[in-house]
Amino acid sequence: MTVGQLKLDNVKKSYGDVEVIQGVSLDVKHGEFIVFVGPSGCGKSTLLRMIAGLEEITAGDVVIDDKIVNTLPPVKRGIAMVFQSYALYPHMSVYENIAFPLRVEKKSNEEVDEKVRKAAEILHLTPRLNHRPGELSGGQRQRVAIGRAIVREPSVFLFDEPLSNLDAALRATMRVELTKLHHDLDATMIYVTHDQVEAMTMADRIVVLDGGNIAQVGTPLELYHKPDNLFVAGFIGNPKMNFIEVTGKGSDKDGVRVEVPNAGEFTLPVTPHDEDKIAGQKLTLGIRPEHTHLSEGDIALNMTANVVERLGIHTVGYANRDGVDEVFCTVQSGSAPIKAGAPFQLRFNAKDCHLFDADGKVYERKIEFKDLSLPDMN
């Protein structure tokens, strides 16, 4: 049996009449780094707590290493959880904080010492073992909390927004450290965050949750380039994908014809899933900011820039479309010629567009984005 496998089989959770997890199924393989992401209230923490055994499940099964654990208490599930608040004991040394779960299990002093020192080495805490938590930085405290999880040698690590109390610079450093730790431990990790940069940079696969349902599961680049629906398209990517309401005109072998208000009719290279439901339908065109240009592109929109953010590596412009109630975002590298308050023409190509039906479901693109075929970084 391989350890570190997790399976969720149609798990549900209700509080009274409200179903906050509405039937989630997921297979996690040994060694995967899975990130649950989604807006506040979508059920990320509840799902994680159901896996941990901190929350009863209303229906379905949680299976860890081939064993249904629905009714097992947290300590018997082979998991270890790291929370946003480090929950360290202030009067104990770093050593004793890390040792704590082993002391509870009445392990011998030799075993405790071996495991604590090994964890401290992995986490670069060896020089701090005699310090109290109050003498450590936020990042170091979070590493102590992770050390306490490591010594238990769990099948699955669960993280609930572990970096959200840290400042931006420390978060970036800890992201890299956690990714390395995942690699060094070869452990299965489930990580909850509302920060999509954390999700994109750390995950092998991301689970996007929307209102207690899985909106899509995939590698970061799959979600970025092939979103299944409007929700995922709008959630993954910063700055966000631009959306324009368009009217369906029909379809042929080249794709779906749409009318873009104040710009004209264009054929987008996508495959309709329901040919009858195109003409006259309100559809949504999506275009990523980095696919917009100032000089080239089949589709041209007249805009007025309102805010220009110069970030050095690139410039982000926010603009209103003349005569249409939309705010557009564009990204250019180098020094962008658009100026706040000035009119300009924003252009993009039909081949770079995504198209979503009236229910928000994507029409499959006929052309794949190239970098989707990049080899996996792991």
Ligand SMILES: Nc1ncnc2c1ncn2[C@@H]1O[C@H](COP(=O)(O)OP(=O)(O)OP(=O)(O)O)[C@@H](O)[C@H]1O
């Ligand atoms: N004990 C509870 N009783 C009733 N409703 C609850 C309880 N715990 C959570 N909920 C509801 O369940 C839904 C999901 O909550 P959950 O904390 O899992 O969301 P989340 O995605 O982790 O959000 P956040 O990012 O804000 O932490 C929310 O609508 C919340 O109000």
